[in-house]
Amino acid sequence: MKDYVRVGLIGFGKQGSHYVRMFIEHRLFSRFRLTAIADTCPQKLQWIKDNIGPEIECFDSAEAMLSSGKIDACIITTPHPMHPEHVIMCLQHGIHVLCDKPAGVHILQVQQMNREAEKHPDLVFSIMFNQRTNCAYRKLKSIIETEEYGKVRRISWTINNWYRSRYYYDSFDWRGIWKGSFGGTIMDQCPHQVDLWQWMFGMPDKVTCRMGFGSHHDIEVEDEVSAIMEYKDGCIGTFNASTSVPNGQNTLEVNLDAANIRIRGNSVFVEKFCMPEAKWQQSPRGIYEKMDVAPEVEIPTDGKNAQHKGVIEAWINRILGKGEGSNDGKDGLASVMLSNAMYMSAFTGKSVSLPLDGQEYYNELMKKVKASKSKPPVKDPLAPVRETFQIKDPKQVEAYFGIVERV
Ligand SMILES: NC(=O)c1ccc[n+]([C@@H]2O[C@H](COP(=O)([O-])OP(=O)(O)OC[C@H]3O[C@@H](n4cnc5c(N)ncnc54)[C@H](O)[C@@H]3O)[C@@H](O)[C@H]2O)c1
Numbered sequence: 001m002k003d004y005v006r007v008g009l010i011g012f013g014k015q016g017s018h019y020v021r022m023f024i025e026h027r028l029f030s031r032f033r034l035t036a037i038a039d040t041c042p043q044k045l046q047w048i049k050d051n052i053g054p055e056i057e058c059f060d061s062a063e064a065m066l067s068s069g070k071i072d073a074c075i076i077t078t079p080h081p082m083h084p085e086h087v088i089m090c091l092q093h094g095i096h097v098l099c100d101k102p103a104g105v106h107i108l109q110v111q112q113m114n115r116e117a118e119k120h121p122d123l124v125f126s127i128m129f130n131q132r133t134n135c136a137y138r139k140l141k142s143i144i145e146t147e148e149y150g151k152v153r154r155i156s157w158t159i160n161n162w163y164r165s166r167y168y169y170d171s172f173d174w175r176g177i178w179k180g181s182f183g184g185t186i187m188d189q190c191p192h193q194v195d196l197w198q199w200m201f202g203m204p205d206k207v208t209c210r211m212g213f214g215s216h217h218d219i220e221v222e223d224e225v226s227a228i229m230e231y232k233d234g235c236i237g238t239f240n241a242s243t244s245v246p247n248g249q250n251t252l253e254v255n256l257d258a259a260n261i262r263i264r265g266n267s268v269f270v271e272k273f274c275m276p277e278a279k280w281q282q283s284p285r286g287i288y289e290k291m292d293v294a295p296e297v298e299i300p301t302d303g304k305n306a307q308h309k310g311v312i313e314a315w316i317n318r319i320l321g322k323g324e325g326s327n328d329g330k331d332g333l334a335s336v337m338l339s340n341a342m343y344m345s346a347f348t349g350k351s352v353s354l355p356l357d358g359q360e361y362y363n364e365l366m367k368k369v370k371a372s373k374s375k376p377p378v379k380d381p382l383a384p385v386r387e388t389f390q391i392k393d394p395k396q397v398e399a400y401f402g403i404v405e406r407v
Pocket residue numbers: 010011012013014015016038039040041044061062077078079080082100101102128130172188384
């Protein structure tokens with residue numbers, strides 16, 4: 001086995017160019033060599049030749065790159081409805097694959113992708129669950145698993161910090177419409193939090209959700225969401241999200257049997273009760289008496305938040321047989337199912353029990369897709385790339401390829 005991996009990328013748009021900039025600017029990953037990029041947009045391929053150089057081979061289709069023999073592994077950053085089809089193509093070509101979030105847009109296509117992954121246990125398939133690397137969420141997950149403060153009773157998560165302008169929707173020909181993105185705030189901005197929800201708290205048994213479709217933007221899909229997640233053990237959670245709030249906040253509070261926990265930024269804070277609430281309420285008290293709660297203190301974490309870099313490194317290391325820690329891409333199904341349940345409830349006006357039937361959801365989703373209108377082509381397809389791929393010193397590009405040549 002070589003001690004480096006030849007990596008290709010499918011989809012050189014805003015996120016794809018962000019990864020390439022990250023590799024170059026931070027001189028990342030001596031264990032891998034970015035060798036090829038596939039994109040169906042000719043202007044982007046020309047832009048790569050003009051601005052990055054001949055070291056990266058360009059292909060006008062994923063198929064051509066995957067069958068070129070030039071790559072061992074591939075990162076997928078195409079629009080999310082295409083993720084399962086591109087993952088399947090990689091696996092069928094014997095290529096390790098890291099797919100950006102979300103795993104797909106509906107259950108059936110993700111199940112099909114996972115069936116293909118089952119056939120290739122020798123290939124490393126991961127999903128870009130970069131928010132799972134955040135020390136605050138990892139700490140909260142371990143607190144819940146160890147039941148240090150008892151069971152979770154209530155969860156309140158408001159995610160209003162994904163503000164998006166009209167320019168954002170106008171910059172992509174697939175975003176904002178059902179037949180392009182198959183969803184809005186939940187499918188496009190919040191896959192991270194939907195995934196973290198099921199990863200930390202487990203899948204709810206029932207979901208009730210209301211969405212505002214194009215409430216504050218000229219779009220077909222949702223820009224306002226309020227969902228109630230119910231668990232059989234009595235825990236109730238609320239998940240609120242909006243892409244319309246300037247200076248919106250991301251606030252997560254979890255109320256447990258014996259403590260309240262709040263996440264602010266990358267920090268975790270706890271308010272410990274003097275005893276579990278269920279025990280305290282059994283003794284005779286003053287009618288409005290409140291129990292003693294210790295002042296809020298910060299809980300130490302390991303402070304690590306490796307994000308995209310960490311996920312890519314773990315994936316590469318596992319391909320090289322030099323480490324564990326990369327996630328299993330098949331886990332992407334749970335968050336797609338949870339997001340589909342939110343849409344199903346919003347579409348039908350009813351509560352939805354989990355697990356959700358993939359075919360039933362697909363039928364409802366297709367009603368939206370069939371009624372969806374096309375967008376005019378974007379005026380400047382290179383704008384997202386130019387905005388993202390700003391390398392301060394052009395010599396860094398040369399230096400990066402110099403480094404990887406010596407691997
Ligand atoms: N993990 C994160 O933090 C994060 C952040 C932003 C975006 N994303 C994800 O990245 C993905 C892409 O988002 P974006 O903002 O870069 O979109 P984008 O439209 O800028 O990029 C998509 C690219 O894919 C190309 N493409 C389309 N169809 C193709 C095909 N069949 N074969 C090859 N190339 C094709 C397009 O030409 C375009 O260059 C989305 O799924 C999004 O959810 C992840």
